Amino acid sequence: MAARRITQSSINWTALAERVPENQKVYFTAFKAKSDGYLRRMMAYPEAAPKINWGYYTTHVPIQGMVDDFRKKYEALNIPYPSDNVTPQIDQQEKEALKEVQEFVKQSDARIAGYEAEIARLKSLLPFEQMTMEDFKDAYPDLALDPLNKPTFWPHTPEEQIDFNDSKVPQEEVHH
Structure with missing residues (x-):
């Protein structure tokens, strides 16, 4: 008969306990006790x-x-220890998860670089208190009022303009 003994725990409980959030400590303690x-x-x-x-x-x-x-x-009886069929699947899942994590990190680094560039651009702008209307128009051409090239109607909100098209409202309900 085949037997396999565990000589020591293969789980590093202290390292695992450090990663458990405070609100999960009770569940972790119960799991370790079990x-x-x-x-x-x-x-x-x-x-x-x-x-x-x-x-x-x-x-x-x-x-x-x-x-x-x-x-x-009894002496002819031989019960083999069950073979491990799951570890290769777990290893494959681990490799796939690692690829996903690396892709996510790469995408996150690209997003971080874009955000840092946007922060640098915003820091290079004049503070709003010191901006003139022309400075605002140069910094935000899509938001600034341009009465010469693109006049708008008061109160200058998108909903009040002639070319406004809201895809959420059915076309027959839009009033001009």
């Missing part, structure tokens, strides 16, 4: 099955050949 209970129960059993005293049974069982037959069958 895991330790399973490990204690498994370690309570001996590594190998106890030896059978076949001589005792031979003298006390009245049926001839029965103990010898059981002994042959």
Whole structure:
């Protein structure tokens, strides 16, 4: 019979505990207690099955050949330790997750660079308190009022303009 023993815990509980958020500490403690209970129960059993005293049974069982037959069958019995079929799948999932994380980091770095460029651009602008209308128009051409090239109607909101088209409102309800 094949047996496999755990000599020490393969889980670094202290490193894992450092990564657990405060609101999950209770669940983590319960999980660790359950895991330790399973490990204690498994370690309570001996590594190998106890030896059978076949001589005792031979003298006390009245049926001839029965103990010898059981002994042959018992010694021929071989229960292999289950093979590990899941680890390659987990390794594959880990590789895929690592690729996804690396792609996300690359995309995040690109977004961060864009945001930093936008921050640098905003820092280079004049403060709004010191801007004139012409400075505002130069800095924000899409937001600034341009009465010469693109006149608008008061109150100068997009909804009040002639060319306004809101895709949320059905066309027959738009009033001009």
